[in-house]
Amino acid sequence: MSKMEVKTSLLDNMIGVGDMVLLEPLAEESFLENLKKRFDHNEIYTYIGSVVISVNPYRSLPIYSPEKVEEYRNRNFYELSPHIFSLADEAYRSLRDQDKDQCILITGESGAGKTEASKLVMSYVAAVCGKGAEVNQVKEQLLQSNPVLEAFGNAKTVRNDNSSRFGKYMDIEFDFKGDPLGGVISNYLLEKSRVVKQPRGERNFHVFYQLLSGAPDDMLKKLNLERDFSKYNYLGLDSATVNGVDDAANFRTVRNAMQIVGFMDDETQSVLEVVSAVLKLGNIEFKPESRVNGLDESRVKDKNELKEICELIGIEQTVLERAFSFRTVEAKQEKVSTTLNVAQAYYARDALAKNLYSRLFSWLVNRINESIKAQTKTRKKVMGVLDIYGFEIFEVGHIVFEQFIINYCNEKLQQIFIELTLREEQEEYIREGIEWTHIDYFNNAIICDLIENNTNGILAMLDEECLRPGTVSDETFLEKLNQICAGHEHFESRMSKNSKFLNDHTLPHNCFRIQHYAGKVLYRVEGFVDKNNDLLYRDLSQAMWKASHNLVKSLFPDGNPTKINLKRPPTAGFQFKASVATLMKNLLTKNPNYIRCIKPNDKKAAHIFTDSLVCHQVRYLGLMENVRVRRAGYAFRQTYEPCLERYKMLCKQTWPHWRGPAREGVEVLLKDLQIPREEYSYGRSKIFIRNPRTLFHLEDQRKQRLQDLAALIQKIYRGWKCRTRFLLMKRSQITVAAWYRRYAQQKKYQRIKSSAIVVQSYIRGWKSRKILRELKYQKRCTEAVTTIAAYWHGTQARMELRHLKEEARNKRAVTVIWACWLGTKARRELKRLKEEARRKHAVAVIWAYWLGLKVRRDYRKFFRANAGKKIYEFTIQRIMQKYFLELKNKMPSMSPIDKTWPARPYLFLEATHTELRRIFHLWRCKKYRDLFTEQKKAIYDEKLEASEMFKDKKALYPSSVGQPFQGDYLEISKNPKYQKLSTLVEEKIILADIVNKINRANGKATPRIFLLTKNSFLLADQKSGQIKSSVPLSDLTSASMSAQTDGFFAVRVKEGTPAAAKGDFLLSSDRLIEIVTKLYRTCLSSTKEKINIEISDEFLVQFKQDKVCVKFVQGSPKNGSVAACKRKNNRLLEVAVPSP
């Protein structure tokens, strides 16, 4: 299905009029009325011919969607309701298809929506032009250049939260297919004074706030910045944040955009460093310092900030500090240095900040241009978009030099507007072959001349004043103006020769007023000279040039001392004039498209339409003028085809189809409608209609005719519809009837057919049954005959069989009887044979048994079972016999100590052998003992006693075993020497020997005679035989000695006895064993009590009153192998015993 083309027109469903040219009557009131009406219905765009008026809606409308783009794409300008897309589409198509360079001029005052409009145009063009990876990248870069420039060049003002503070002209370049190749951006006059000071309620450039709130902490630290806005003098505090604007998020957007546009990371970083340096410059403060000559000289107050700035941009601190304190003026060969006072220092500081920032901005624009410039050298088509800040008329305080310049630019734009519109109009008339009639309109060339004239224009005079030697001030400049421009009809001033202003009190003394095309504007001259000079002390630019920061250095090429240029740099006004001239020249070569932006209210609010404000803008934008120019000849024009298409229903000849050229059709049509001939003109391709009224008349008639046509169409359609329905119903009825008849006949036929079949089947059945019955009878007859024959044959056969069977039976009986007889005989014979065989077997068995018995009886005595035992007993007897006999011959000696004993011959004799040995030994001992005398027996008794007491207890004992106990070694009675002693002792002496008595005091030994008798023991002097002490044995309690080899022993005395007064005896003798044994035995036999024998290496001895401990230690005493005694202290007597 082919797409049905719906022809629409701007004139359909119009609210007010979509094109102001059609406004009737044309007056300011109706103009405003129309704008307002459309604005209230969300129609923010209205045409004046091909110019688009845009009223800022201050809210987002759903009219920029991709669907809208599609709707406006490739449609004619007047086909749809007014839209900025329509203009963009027209411009783009004309560029692509007709190879005409385009420019889109967007004007309007601040906040009217110029920048938005430029963005819309760019985005529309981006959406409709070619696609592809490369093209998309170009588009993306072009679009992303916007956020970057806005961050650095836009600021919040009282009129607009995102006001562009620079003029921007962007050329977008396309190839022959209409694909974008790249672009070039030019910037005009950045409002740099904003860097150091902002009017109330306004902000500095966005980038400062974005940097402070959006940069990550580490970046801020690197840049030596703090987040707090209030720390910076250059940031006005009263409106630091803007409603609905997220500076931090925007910062990220800007960084991202910079990346897309192609900024390297280090470039971005350098840019931010310069921005921080500017911000920090504002914090440098100066203080006065008096000098000898009475003048004040400025000094930096806090050097810290200065130091940080210097670090940031790599300048030696002293260099910058000096640049803030001195100013060097060079003239010819002379160099004069003067010091700056505080005010001058501040001026220098601010000038530096402004210069640094504006140069950075220009650098940014150049850098972006480098990125987005077209790569190919092929011929390009260009679409320029101009977004320059608008004409402004404010209360006195605000209008300053910059605005003067801007207004000048707007004046120039108006001029080319007039020129181009008229030229276009004229060209069209010529093209269409229509006679040109003169149009009366205001030409503002005279105002432009007032400003830009090279000899006596205002700018020229300002430059002259700036260059003039001697004292120059804003006042002298005004005076000059008064002299020269006084006669100009658009110039007004109190002092001018024109006396009519003398009493005009709205005109202050320090001001002049210019009557612009758009209205009168009052300019205060204050700051004109200064700003035009745009002076930066050379010391500062030279200081900046010395920076090691590459970007900063490159921004100040004029600081290079080798390239000193003594000529003054061109003034700001001069530069601007030149760039405006270039711009104008550029624009004049292009096909212009206008967008006129209007701000509906001062509150930035939606839905409010302030008549006075709009009226003012309409006036100074020259819109009425515009309409008038447009209508000067003919108000409406249209090519013949759409015109005929639209109005052909108004004439019988052209309706419904006109076969022939469109122009003739239109001619016929207009003649038929009897429209006065002077109301229209035929061009070559267009019909020109002089008056909108005519057009509206046509439109009304068309509307009426359309209604009539609609009624006609409706009528015909209804008739056609009813007839069609009737025919259809009739056709249906016939079809239904035919179908029904057919159906009924079919039913009847089927019934008859089935009845015939039933009757037929009955008859056939009856016939068949009859035949069947007959056939059955015949069959039965044949069967009967067969049966009878069969029975007869059967009887015959049975009889024969019976006969044969009888015969056979007889024959068999004979055979059986014979067989039975033979069987009986055989069985009898078998029985007899079996009997005989059994008997024979029994005889054989019995015989065998009997033989066995007989043999066993004969041979029993020869069986081995009896022989074994007897042989065993016999063998044992023989062995024992032999053993005893051999033992008798091998007997050992009779000595009890003989340990020998013959070896055991057999293991089973072990017990016997040992027992025999034991018995033999006992017997041998008995024999030995029987040989002892009474005397010897006593001696051995004694030895035995000693053994029991000391064996394994005292180490001295073994040496005593071999010695016979003689007892009396001294032979007292026989020795004359002891005559006296023997007389004193009447009793028998049991033991006499020399012992050593140990001195109690020092442990020294003294020999004494030791005598033991039956009742007592004595100690006597060895030489004299005198008795030293005598103790009855009943007074003794115990004897103590060590377990060692020594002969020391103590004899203890019972307490309370006379002997006890002297204490115990400590003696020493080699014959200790004998002495103690005898002492013990004697005591036992005389007192019947045992004394205690104590063997210990440590015992106590009672000496008189003291108890002394006798301690035996092992060691090597000095006197060799003899034990020695030594008194250690009054409690200890130590005996050193030689080690064994």
Ligand SMILES: Nc1ncnc2c1ncn2[C@@H]1O[C@H](COP(=O)(O)OP(=O)(O)O)[C@@H](O)[C@H]1O
């Ligand atoms: N077509 C529009 N649709 C919605 N809002 C708009 C439109 N045009 C302008 N605005 C609003 O007006 C504000 C100012 O517009 P802007 O283009 O920056 O003004 P100018 O550049 O003329 O100073 C924008 O920030 C935006 O909020």
Ligand SMILES: [Mg+2]
């Ligand atoms: Mg703007």
